[in-house]
Amino acid sequence: MKNILILFSICLIVFFSITGCNQSGPKDDAPQNSPDNLKVANDGFESAYKNFTQAVRHKSFSELKKIIDPSVGIFIIEANGAIPELVYLSDIETFVSNDGKNLFSYFNVKISIAAIDSTLPAIDCKYSNGTPYNKTGCFRKKVDQAKDNELNFLSSINGLEEHKQKAEVARKSIQMKVINTFNHVYYFSKNKGKWFLTFIDLREPCSA
Secondary structure (H helix, E strand, O other): OHHHHHHHHHHHHHHHHHHHHHHHHHHHHHHHHOHHHHHHOOOOHHHHHHHHHHHHHOOOHHHHHOOOOOOOOEEEEEEEOOEEEEEEEOOHHHOOOOOOOOHHHHOOHHHHOOOEEOOOOOEOOOOOOOOOEOOOOEEEEEOOHHHHOOOOOHHHOEOOHHHHHHHHHHHOOEEEEEEEOOOOEEEEEEEOOEEEEEEEEOOOOOOO
């Protein structure tokens, strides 16, 4: 009888040990999807965008050049009346708009708003909320050139043919679009794991 009780006790210990291990499994897996781990998995865009906005706030061309790929340069789309015009720059500091302004004069204090990952705002020419968009703020979205065809109009706008050819190559590298409804539209490319500002669209929707 004593041996039976001992055997029964051993069986109970083994049973609870096994069930205890099984219950601990999900707890070990849970941290993989925690906010902290998701932050670690971030691809670095937030940091690159913050560097861009800080460069603008500081009106520092030297800071701005750090997020422009020197092998690509930067493209700026501005409005010449109702007709869009493409400007290519190997040196952003040399930019002067059609009305004689330098680049930093086109930004306001709300350039500092963080870009949140969300559906991009749609153009709303009724200015229902004070901007030409249906919602206000700063929004970012990854784009797929094969599906989204961002900037596929570049070949037909005003600009030097050589610059338009360069722009067409650069356009295919775009991976992120940002709309700051209080400022402008920005396109970022990624090269060797690093984000670069590639296009700035200075046109104001509904102004034509």
